[in-house]
Each structure stands twice: as structure tokens, then as C-alpha cells.
Amino acid sequence: MGLQRATIAVDAMGGDYAPDEIVVGAIRAAAELDVNLLLVGDRERIQACIDEHGGADTERLEIVSAEGVVTMEEKATSIRRKPKASINVAMSLVKEQKAQAVVSAGHSGAAMSAALLRLGRLKGIDRPAIGAVFPTMIPGKSVIVLDVGANMDCRPKYLEQFALMGTIYSQYILDVDEPKVGLLNIGEEPGKGNELAVQTHKLLQDNSAIPFVGNAEGKDVLSGNFDVIVCDGFVGNVLLKFAEAIGEVMLNIMKEELPKGWRGKVGTALLKPNLRNIKQRIDCAEHGGALLFGVSGVCIISHGSSHAPSIFNAIRMAKEAVEHEVIEKIEAYNQQHREEIKETASAN
Structure with a gap:
């Protein structure tokens, strides 16, 4: 560049x-x-x-x-x-x-x-958000979830801003041409969830700058069907800690289920490259950390x-975020969005 x-x-x-x-x-x-x-x-x-x-x-x-x-x-x-x-x-x-x-x-x-x-x-940003990259069931594809811990209590407009920032990151860092944004909820229907979820769903649906495709249930987070998922920091942090634990549990179970004795040693040697690849896909350390948006x-x-x-x-x-000018793009994106809102208000 x-x-x-x-x-x-x-x-x-x-x-x-x-x-x-x-x-x-x-x-x-x-x-x-x-x-x-x-x-x-x-x-x-x-x-x-x-x-x-x-x-x-x-x-x-x-x-x-x-x-x-x-x-x-x-x-x-x-x-x-x-x-x-x-x-x-x-x-x-x-x-x-x-x-x-x-x-x-x-x-x-x-x-x-x-x-x-x-x-x-x-x-144009009311609250910062911590965005964490999760692996998905589709090889080579990730999903960014935000917020995962910065804000325990959120307003709908905060989640709308999180969606805007996540969209930028997905496009320029995760190389997704048309990101699919989802709202973490207890059901797929628009009317599901608490008041925060219902109000946020409407905001995301009405915002043309956000490629919102609907609610995402817990089972959808790692499915690969979404590129960006937004939620409040309380739920997001629980999700993050759970995902970290699941990766470690899976690896331990696989190791425990291998045969004991010489057969186990031979099997472990043969499976070592596969176990290494599995660890790389499910271990959060492979992504390094979370970006503070x-x-x-x-x-x-x-x-x-x-x-x-x-x-x-x-x-x-950090290097990728700097070189792709993520902060500058978020600023420009927000400025454009605010101007569009003013133009729409003036026209009405």
C-alpha cells in the first residue's frame, strides 16, 4: 500500500x-x-x-x-x-x-x-466496544463479535454503532466483500428478545449503511453464516469466555480418548499435525487479541x-489495522452516515 x-x-x-x-x-x-x-x-x-x-x-x-x-x-x-x-x-x-x-x-x-x-x-461514537474474532465451522472464515466486555449495559444506538464498526473491520481486515451482520438474540424472529433486542433490530434494519441480515441465535455464532455479530458487553464476555473454555475442553477430550500404551503413542505421533491444525482453528490465541473499537x-x-x-x-x-487504516475508515464511514441522516431529515 x-x-x-x-x-x-x-x-x-x-x-x-x-x-x-x-x-x-x-x-x-x-x-x-x-x-x-x-x-x-x-x-x-x-x-x-x-x-x-x-x-x-x-x-x-x-x-x-x-x-x-x-x-x-x-x-x-x-x-x-x-x-x-x-x-x-x-x-x-x-x-x-x-x-x-x-x-x-x-x-x-x-x-x-x-x-x-x-x-x-x-x-460519532458514544461508547467504545471490544471486538473479538472467533473461528467458524467454515475453514478459513472468521466472525467478529462485539462488544465482548467494554459495556455491560447498552442502548440500541450503541449496538448500531458497533455494527457499523464491525462492518468496516470485516471488509478491510477479514476481506469480506459483503459482510453479513447479525444481532445476537434468543430467536430468529424480529420480535424476539428483550426491549433492547427489539429496538436494536429495528435500528439495524432501517440503517442502509449496515448489511443487516437478521437475528443470530447462539448456535449461529460459529456457523459461518454471519461475518459480524453484535451484542452487549455482558453477553459478549460470557460468550468469549465460554468459547475459550470449549477449545481447551475439546483438545483435552481428544487427548484422553486416544488409546493408552504404545498404541496411544503411535496414534498421537500420527495425529500430531491434525491436532496442531485443530488447535490453530479453535484457539483464541491464534487471533492474538481483541480490537478496542x-x-x-x-x-x-x-x-x-x-x-x-x-x-x-x-x-x-495491530499492524494490519494500521496498514488498512481501519480507524480512518470508521471515521469516514460515520461521517458519511451522519450526513445522509441530515439530508434525509432535510428532505422530509
């Missing part, structure tokens, strides 16, 4: 296995992806990790000092008391245009609060228990 190399700020102190796993994932990304990485956090600890796990191309790695971290036990509001914490410094790098994206496996609430405080919301910058929130492969994929995800 003729763009200069993306620079991504990585919160090296965020996550259960920071900084080691974060740095290892970043070292791999520096070697395999065309990106510059700013590792934010305790300089001595990060440098020690680079020295231990180096051997790759580390010229694209730069350490940016930060003081402290917002732990998982703290409230998200702790970011105000810790202005020099790694997540705050990482967000400031984007605000100061020294980086185009942030990747963090730390406190998700703190990451969202820091993004809102330092980057601000996109014009609705803020003025690319922010990828990874799972707190992320290991190096997940961090690598989160950086890849």
Missing part, C-alpha cells in the same frame, strides 16, 4: 507472564513482520529478556522506560494515580504520534480507560494469560 513501516507500542509489563512472554513474542514479530516495536516498561527487565531470548533481528526493538504497572487486582481508575505506568506511557506514544498502535495483555479495563483518557473517542487509535487488548504466540499475533493484528 506504499505506507511507511508501522510503529507499535507494546505494553511489556502487562499480563500474567510479563515481561518474558511479551518480549519473546515481540522478538519474533520484529524478525517476521515489517514493524518497529517500542517495548514499554522496566528497562532493565526488558533488556534482560532481550539478551536472554535474542538472536533474532532486534534492531527494530526499542525500549521506552515506564514506572509501574496497573495490576489485575487494581481498579481501572488506578491509571489516574499512575501516570507513568506502562499502559499510560504506551497510549501517550500513540497520542504523540510516535506510534500508531498499542498492544497490551494487561488489565483490560485499565487499557480501555487509558485509551479513552489519552486518545479520546471517535466522533471507537477510540482514536489502534488498541489491541490481549488475554491476561497470553504467551508469546498470542503476543506475536496481537502485533500482527
